[in-house]
Amino acid sequence: MYTQAMDIPDAATKPAGVSRTPDAQDAAFEARIDADGRIEPQDWMPEAYRKTLVRQISQHAHSEIVGMLPEGNWISRAPSLKRKAILIAKVQDEGGHGLYLYSAAETLGTSRDQMLDALHSGKAKYSSIFNYPTLSWADVGVIGWLVDGAAIMNQIPLCRCSYGPYARAMVRVCKEESFHQRQGYEALLVMMKGSDAQKAMVQDAVNRWWWKCLAMFGPPDADSPHSAQGQRWGIKRISNDELRQKFVDATVPQAEVLGVTLPDPDLKWNEDRQHYDYGQIDWAEFWATVEGDGPCNRERLATRVKAHRDGQWVRDAALAHARKQQERTNKEAA
């Protein structure tokens, strides 16, 4: 669904530095980056580039599978069969995104098991937006509209990222995400034409998610240590603040059509800037959540860990059966 990776280092990872070995490989790599070319798995790449990508892609994959939980929370209670089917398909898409992002990261020499261990031990991060609870059915629509909308702003530039497997995975992810966003918005439009209770449900969900979505773009550019390197490598092409502004400008008219109020008294059109001004984001709350002290961090991670642990015997059975099959085949061949 979304990654903040360039901005939030894993607990045990130092910010990546640039390898400056002045040899031919390095020169070829740099030349290809300068020419806006693609780096492929078999190509030589600096260790820092590889590490940064593994971190960013795996964080993105983790975000997808942790992101299944807040929306999965409403599958059993979806108020119509059509919405139930749409929601199952959406959460399933997120699982699919996780799958091909883990695969993209594996091309860099890190196994899915290693990445999952890093998630389960708390070493690897995932998008902090999923550490907030989904409290009503309207949250499902608002997550589609705003959270996926913010994710798309972040992810479209990644379709041109310098690492080939990631860029190609992102083309498909972005297509599906924009479909999710339209579905979310459409669900809200229907609710806003409904009863007062339904309208109140939508407004309440917008109130709870708006500021969290603005924070999804990561800290202001002045406080964002990795962005310069990320831009150089074509891993992150547009700054946090630029993306955030783009998101606000796109969302305000959508909120008007929907008939909801965005909960920011400072939100207004600035004729000089030709952009909307917006109020102060509560970064203390954001960082507390990133650091593990948000409303649902413990539940999200513990649920992933439990699913993995409870599934161990199933994975063991599949491996044992495959091994026995192989032995039987070998015996027949002998």
Place this chain on the structure above:
Amino acid sequence: MNAPVDYLLHLADNAVVLGQRNAEWCGHGPILEEDIALANVSLDHIGQARLLYQLAAARMGGGASEDSLAYFRDETGFRNYTLLELPHHGPLVGYAASDRDYAVTIVRNFFYGALMVLVWDGLTRSADADLAAIAAKSLKEARYHLHHAADWVVRLGDGTDESHARAQAAVDHLFRYTEEFWLPSPAETEAVAAGVGVDVASLRADWNALVDETLAEATLSRPTVRGYVPEGKLGRHSEHLGYLLGEMQGLARAHPGATW
């Protein structure tokens, strides 16, 4: 020739209840690939339920809709097999809490999948053209569901000591619920007489063959069944359906008349 509405509801209720159950694994699967596969199976079932409810609603008239049938009928109105409403764990009372057991999920999908490839195949020849069209689509899905479940029955049965024990326990727990398959309900009898339904008793030998072949490959044994025969398709259910429907229908019922 139209199939009796109760017959359509039986098929639809089966699909919606199992779809609801299998979706409970979404985000909690033992491996990401299985999480996605089960969501897919669940989606197929919800899709089948929608088509069948839409057909039933059109024939019932009086403002009935797929959602009024799924969300605003009570337990006794549901005509699904009891097998499909059971939670993903061994035999426990309705309000007991327990971890989900993937073996129960898989064995249930296997028993039901083996039945439905036969039922849908028979219904492709139904004199009810609308039902035959739904059957043609559903048959393709049921073949995949059976394939998926049977593969896993073999993996679990032939895998480790633990997986074998869990799979056998699931077979022992669920097998008697399959007895309900073979006892024709009044709706089924009516449908067969009208040439629109499938005579379930006639499917038993083929079902046995499908099931026995896979259980043998999985080194699992088939328990002897006696006593209680469930009657979910007559509207008499286990303690578990009330909880399932309570969760599924709660939000819709809190806002009667709302459009979503």
